[in-house]
Amino acid sequence: MAEAEGAASNVAGSPAETPAPAARRPAARRGPFRLRAPLPPGWDAVVAVGASLAILAIWEIVARLGLTTPLFFPAPSTILSAMARMISDQNLLWHAWVSTLRVWGAFLLAALMAIPIGVAMSGYRAVGAALEPAVDFIRYLPVPALVPLAIIWFGVGEETKIFLLWLGTFFQLVLLVADDMRRVPNEYFEIAYTVGANERQALKDVAFRAMLPSLVDNLRISLGWCWTYLIIAEIVAADSGLGFVIWAARRYMKTPEVMAGVVLIGLIGLATDQLLRLLHRRAFRYLRGA
Template sequence: MAETISRPEAAASPAAVARPRKRASRGLLRLRTPLPRGWGPAIAVGASVAIVLVWEFVARLGLTTPLFFPSPTAILSAMGRMFSDQHLLWHAWVSTLRVWGAFLLAAMLAIPIGVAMSGYRVIGAALEPAIDFIRYLPVPALVPLAIIWFGVGEETKIFLLWLGTFFQLVLLVADDMRRVPQEYVEIAYTVGANQGQVLKDVAFRAMLPGLVDNLRITLGWCWTYLIIAEIVAADSGLGFVIWAARRYMKTPEVMAGVVLIGVIGLATDQLLRLIHRRAFRYL
């Protein structure tokens, strides 16, 4: 009888121990718990505003030197003057055109080459070592060569932006192609599809969500090379504005240019995220 009574108690004991743990794990901090509708943007805006307020508070207390770390209000004031006096909007437009021109050129070349590298092993074996080698080369070290090859015109700026994007993107495209399940390809051949149809209608469509996401990521990388590209005999662009302000230790203007690049990049990234969600609702 004693054994009969003790068994249910022993069986119930682990449940009693686990119940508080389950309760404790509930809530927003639970692993991969989805946020309620509308909470994500609200949390993002709230956290960003909090960071800016703390930054402003620290600057107003005099804990930082304005010459080296100006306050957000000083940066916004400098940005307002630059919009009115230094044609900052035009410089931002020029930089945006350069980045998108180099990025689209890199994408147009990287997508077919990356698909071919993954789809045909002989092409991958031939190209991957060279691409791996070049993508580890520091872009700033290649600025003198770019000037020798293209001069100091617009071609050099586009080339440097393209160089920092293409060799990264082509390997990401090849990885996206490799992730397409082999079963998809075999089923397509079974139902009578030819090689071109398998590539276009099966493999490319299967890799498209990952490809769009990688394009969004590499566009951000392209923006990171803007300063390098626009210090080469430039007289326009955000990189030129930042570099000119640096010469005279105008830190608020330097940070205003940097902040504007971040704002443009953030807006573009969020737009591409929205397009990705709308285009691939099934994910």
């Protein structure tokens, strides 16, 4: 009996049975620089504007001190002055409007084609197997190399400009749409079929609604890509648009005017992107918790 009690006491007091101390966790960093820590309400805009003004101030100081050559890197104040002069004397805002119409026309055409094709590529493996190699091949082709072919096919009118903008957007967007469709869980389709939905209803009412938030975000990104091809599209026998203005100023080494056109493209893109972000947040408020 004594031996059994001793054995029991040894087992109870063995190191294997002694609870190990809890692992010491590193203290979480506090403040706005903690990983994924949200900023206080309204501070996003304050930080963004403050950082932008700081960059412009440093740029202005560097240019004013003569650390850069004005011909190659003018000060922000010089660029803004050139932009104001171009607005009053060279119809810069009209050129911006023409470029905006071209970009949106090509982008909407690409979106209307890419969304159904991308859904079909992901939803039906036969379609994906047939189209994906061609899409992958074409999306790696440099758009500037296709300018001569575009001129041969469409001439030097608006069709060529729209085609080049479409070409730089469609083949990237169609794969993003296919990926969005591919990420819809199969369980969604099974539940839809269980409650009596047919294939068309499962695509329209289940899959499309599930992929819509990510789809809208990818459309916003693709619109930015479309703007990046504007200069290429508007150097083809163009007499209007921001690309034409920038290219014409480049011939005479008018660097402030070149940078004014570039800055205006950036401002239009930034305003459009922020508007689409706002619409995304308003339309999909249920994603904030996620």
